[in-house]
Amino acid sequence: xxxxxxxxxxxxxxxxxxxxxxxxxxxxxxxxxxxxxxxxxxxxxxxxxxxxxxxxxxxxxxxxxxxxxxxxxxxxxxxxxxxxxxxxxxxxxxxxxxxxxxxxxxxxxxxxxxxxxxxxxxxxxxxxxxxxxxxxxxxxxxxxxxxxxxxxxxxxxxxxxxxxxxxxxxxxxxxxxxxxxxxxxxxxxxxxxxxxxxxxxxxxxxxxxxxxxxxxxxxxxx
Amino acid sequence: xxxxxxxxxxxxxxxxxxxxxxxxxxxxxxxxxxxxxxxxxxxxxxxxxxxxxxxxxxxxxxxxxxxxxxxxxxxxxxxxxxxxxxxxxxxxxxxxxxxxxxxxxxxxxxxxxxxxxxxxxxxxxxxxxxxxxxxxxxxxxxxxxxxxxxxxxxxxxxxxxxxxxxxxxxxxxxxxxxxxxxxxxxxxxxxxxxxxxxxxxxxxxxxxxxxxxxxxxxxxxxxxxxxxxxxxxxxxxxxxxxxxxxxxxxxxxxxxxxxxxxxxxxxxxxxxxxxxxxxxxxxxxxxxxxxxxxxxxxxxxxxxxxxxxxxxxxxxxxxxxxxxxxxxxxxxxxxxxxxxxxxxxxxxxxxxxxxxxxxxxxxxxxxxxxxxxxxxxxxxxxxxxxxxxxxxxxxxxxxxxxxxxxxxxxxxxxxxxxxxxxxxxxxxxxxxxxxxxxxxxxxxxxxxxxxxxxxxxxxxxxxxxxxxxxxx
Numbered sequence: 001x002x003x004x005x006x007x008x009x010x011x012x013x014x015x016x017x018x019x020x021x022x023x024x025x026x027x028x029x030x031x032x033x034x035x036x037x038x039x040x041x042x043x044x045x046x047x048x049x050x051x052x053x054x055x056x057x058x059x060x061x062x063x064x065x066x067x068x069x070x071x072x073x074x075x076x077x078x079x080x081x082x083x084x085x086x087x088x089x090x091x092x093x094x095x096x097x098x099x100x101x102x103x104x105x106x107x108x109x110x111x112x113x114x115x116x117x118x119x120x121x122x123x124x125x126x127x128x129x130x131x132x133x134x135x136x137x138x139x140x141x142x143x144x145x146x147x148x149x150x151x152x153x154x155x156x157x158x159x160x161x162x163x164x165x166x167x168x169x170x171x172x173x174x175x176x177x178x179x180x181x182x183x184x185x186x187x188x189x190x191x192x193x194x195x196x197x198x199x200x201x202x203x204x205x206x207x208x209x210x211x212x213x214x215x216x217x218x219x220x221x222x
Numbered sequence: 223x224x225x226x227x228x229x230x231x232x233x234x235x236x237x238x239x240x241x242x243x244x245x246x247x248x249x250x251x252x253x254x255x256x257x258x259x260x261x262x263x264x265x266x267x268x269x270x271x272x273x274x275x276x277x278x279x280x281x282x283x284x285x286x287x288x289x290x291x292x293x294x295x296x297x298x299x300x301x302x303x304x305x306x307x308x309x310x311x312x313x314x315x316x317x318x319x320x321x322x323x324x325x326x327x328x329x330x331x332x333x334x335x336x337x338x339x340x341x342x343x344x345x346x347x348x349x350x351x352x353x354x355x356x357x358x359x360x361x362x363x364x365x366x367x368x369x370x371x372x373x374x375x376x377x378x379x380x381x382x383x384x385x386x387x388x389x390x391x392x393x394x395x396x397x398x399x400x401x402x403x404x405x406x407x408x409x410x411x412x413x414x415x416x417x418x419x420x421x422x423x424x425x426x427x428x429x430x431x432x433x434x435x436x437x438x439x440x441x442x443x444x445x446x447x448x449x450x451x452x453x454x455x456x457x458x459x460x461x462x463x464x465x466x467x468x469x470x471x472x473x474x475x476x477x478x479x480x481x482x483x484x485x486x487x488x489x490x491x492x493x494x495x496x497x498x499x500x501x502x503x504x505x506x507x508x509x510x511x512x513x514x515x516x517x518x519x520x521x522x523x524x525x526x527x528x529x530x531x532x533x534x535x536x537x538x539x540x541x542x543x544x545x546x547x548x549x550x551x552x553x554x555x556x557x558x559x560x561x562x563x564x565x566x567x568x569x570x571x572x573x574x575x576x577x578x579x580x581x582x583x584x585x586x587x588x589x590x591x592x593x594x595x596x597x598x599x600x601x602x603x604x605x606x607x608x609x610x611x612x613x614x615x616x617x618x619x620x621x622x623x624x625x626x627x628x629x630x631x632x633x634x635x636x637x638x639x640x641x642x643x644x645x646x647x648x649x650x651x652x653x654x655x656x657x658x659x660x661x662x663x664x665x666x667x668x669x670x671x672x673x674x675x676x677x678x679x680x681x682x683x684x685x686x687x688x689x690x691x692x693x694x
Contacts, residue, residue: 004421004434013438036380161382 037159045153046116050102058147058183065139065146065181072139076128080115083107118154119143126222135209136174140183141166147183163220170213171202177209244338244676246520251674254521258416258668259423261516266663269515274659280652287646288363296366300639304628309643310364312617313650315472316500317357318398319493319613322469323501324350325405328412329461332454338529340672341522344416345512345662346505347409352657353504354402356650361394390474397471401464408457414440415450415671469497476620482563483624486551492544496613499537499583502530503609510603512662521668524597531596534609538587541616545584559629567623571636575619582612 033039057063066072068081083106090100106113119142121127133139139146144155156162166173179185187197205211245254291298301308324346331339362371374395376385385392418440421433440446473493476484506527513522552564567576586608589595596602627634661667678684 004430005439010439038380157380159380159382161380164382 037157037162041154041159042157043153044118045151046118048116048151049113051099051151054146054149054152072129073133074130076126076130078129083113118152119158121158125220127220133180134177135211136177136180136205137166137170138173138175138180138183138185141173145183164215167213167215167219170211171206172198174202174205174209174211176201176205242523242525243678244341244523244525245673246523248679249520249677250679251677254668254674254677255419255423255670257518257521258666258670259420261518261662262420262664262666263423267515270659270663273655277652277655277659280649281656282652283645284359284649284652287642287649288359291363291642291646292368296364298640298642300637300643302635302637304630304633304635305622305625305637307621307625308637309639309647310360311475312614312621313647314357314360315617315621316614317353317360317650317654318472319469319497319500319617320504320610321350321353321357321401321405321501322465322494322497323505324348324353325401325408325461325465326498326501327505328408329458330465332458333462337676338526340669340676341526342505342509342530343672344409344412344669345509345667346501347405347412348658348661348665348667349504349508350405350501351402351409352654352661354398354405355657356654358398358402359650359653361398390471390478393471394475397464397468401468404457404461404464408454408461411450411453411457412669412672413665414438415442416666416669418442419670420666465498466494469493476624481624481628482552482557482560483548483567483620486548488544488547488551492541495537495540495544496583496616499534499541499587500610500613502534502537503606503613506530506534506602506606507610508658510599510606512667516662516667518668521673524599527599527602528593528596531590531602534606535587535590538583538590538609542584542587545580563624563627566627567619570623570627572619572623572626575615575623578615579612579619582608583616586612 058065068085069078070081070085072078083103086100086103087107090103094100102113105111142156142158143152146152146155149155175185175187186194187201188194206213249257296310299308299310301310324343327339327346328343331343362368365371365374373383374385374392376387385395414437417433417437421430421437424430424433470490470493473489477486477489479485509522510527513519549564549568552560555561567573586605589601589605595605622637626637674680
């Protein structure tokens with residue numbers, strides 16, 4: 001009987017095994033890396049209608065986050081300030097600067113500035129700002145060093161496992177209530193010492209703030 | 223000459239102790255190859271089309287139903303509080319139970335050296351695989367959002383979300399997927415020598431190519447056979463615990479919960495026995511018509527049918543014991559809810575389910591005590607269908623009757639399936655029979671290489687070895 005298959009097909013099983021393993025490995029690695037919020041959300045930096053610099057205001061001038069985002073302690077929602085908040089200072093500072101034209105117009109007409117939202121959790125996630133901010137969780141944990149950003153970008157992944165990292169171990173992230181908006185604050189300059197102190201007061205604050213760090217599904221998915 | 227001399231020393235086996243040979247009418251090796259291959263090589267018989275076209279229509283119905291319920295949501299089913307598990311789980315357990323005969327025949331009977339298995343194992347394994355496929359549809363659909371089915375598997379994702387490892391539903395995922403994988407491997411390894419046989423007999427280039435491709439270059443050399451036997455033995459060893467574990471874990475879906483009627487320790491062995499019972503019922507239902515349609519009476523003999531009837535009887539008696547023991551334990555437990563549940567099972571509004579279960583699973587198999595009945599194939603075939611029906615009602619009694627009258631009388635409700643439930647169930651028959659008919663038409667449905675090994679002339683000590691073996 002003549003051969004049905006040419007001789008090179010003897011190598012076919014090996015080629016399939018090696019090729020299949022490599023392909024499967026590449027696909028797995030690709031999905032693992034690219035199909036995550038860490039890849040497709042971190043770094044998102046849309047162009048805003050007004051080139052507002054957080055680095056200047058919160059960093060250089062040292063303004064408190066809550067001067068503008070005033071509802072953050074009282075509401076589930078952290079507000080974007082209205083233009084009149086800007087005008088509190090800018091009716092005197094840089095009052096004729098062309099970069100602020102839109103702000104002045106908005107304050108005069110009452111038509112809001114169309115800021116582009118950067119940090120957004122899905123509709124099926126309930127997130128309450130006040131609960132976190134009032135219990136020793138700093139802005140920096142989710143938003144990064146906004147005080148160093150010229151224009152704000154998405155710094156953390158805000159994926160579900162990102163939330164759970166903290167919900168599983170709030171003591172590692174909690175800080176004194178008066179340091180919430182001090183984004184650069186650490187328990188100590190020395191990292192070893194900082195870890196030691198964090199461990200010591202972390203437990204205390206979890207107890208004092210009565211942090212429940214709910215891990216049940218309906219805590220966030222209501 | 224010397225052969226004859228040694229034979230005179232051994233006292234001849236008395237005629238009444240002689241076992242009937244497994245292949246009747248002293249058929250030769252060549253005849254077996256020709257006979258089994260003829261099913262795949264001959265013209266497509268009319269009855270095959272008559273069975274295939276309706277099956278294909280039902281498969282289309284399944285496709286339509288799946289599309290409809292995925293697009294609309296599982297609210298189209300009759301599942302309604304408090305009966306949150308309905309036909310979906312009934313049919314899942316029913317199909318997966320049917321899938322148990324194949325592996326029992328192929329693995330456990332292989333390790334126990336039950337030679338009669340060779341005539342039925344290939345078809346029974348195919349039946350297993352197709353039944354598990356039908357079963358797998360239900361859990362995949364009933365989660366509602368099928369596009370999240372991959373959440374069933376423990377994959378590290380950005381959600382940090384893991385399946386609940388303490389849930390038996392999770393164990394089910396592993397049990398059923400392992401069972402399916404091992405069953406397919408086992409079935410396929412057994413097929414390789416026979417695929418090579420079909421390749422060597424093939425007349426057309428396409429057939430040569432396809433059978434050649436799927437027989438992996440089998441030449442029948444000693445080395446191939448040695449590897450093959452080792453692989454087969456290992457797979458038999460792997461499958462054996464699976465026969466017991468899969469339906470045990472399916473039973474834990476119920477018994478780990480706290481419901482009266484579900485929360486019992488008897489469930490795992492009772493479910494396994496029931497699964498083997500229903501599996502053999504389905505094997506009989508399939509093979510009795512098939513052996514005469516394909517003229518395989520000399521290979522699947524009446525003795526095979528007889529043995530399978532006995533297995534059905536034995537497992538039927540085990541489930542009957544379990545049915546009775548459940549009532550005794552309900553009485554003995556002293557739990558009012560437990561007692562109520564079992565009274566409700568027998569005398570409540572769904573009494574008919576229990577009556578069907580008891581008559582089909584407990585009374586009908588008792589007829590298999592009589593040899594006359596075991597030898598009457600028409601009767602055996604009809605009884606085997608009753609076994610299938612009875613086992614469906616057993617799952618219905620456990621799932622639906624276990625739920626529709628729960629702890630809170632105000633939530634009691636009568637369960638009714640919807641037309642979608644019914645059509646989906648009919649559709650799974652379409653999937654099953656379409657696959658089975660394709661299998662029997664295009665693949666050797668009898669393990670030719672194995673069955674040659676159990677013929678009398680394959681025994682080197684057989685006086686006629688060499689005389690009728692090999693040719694004629």
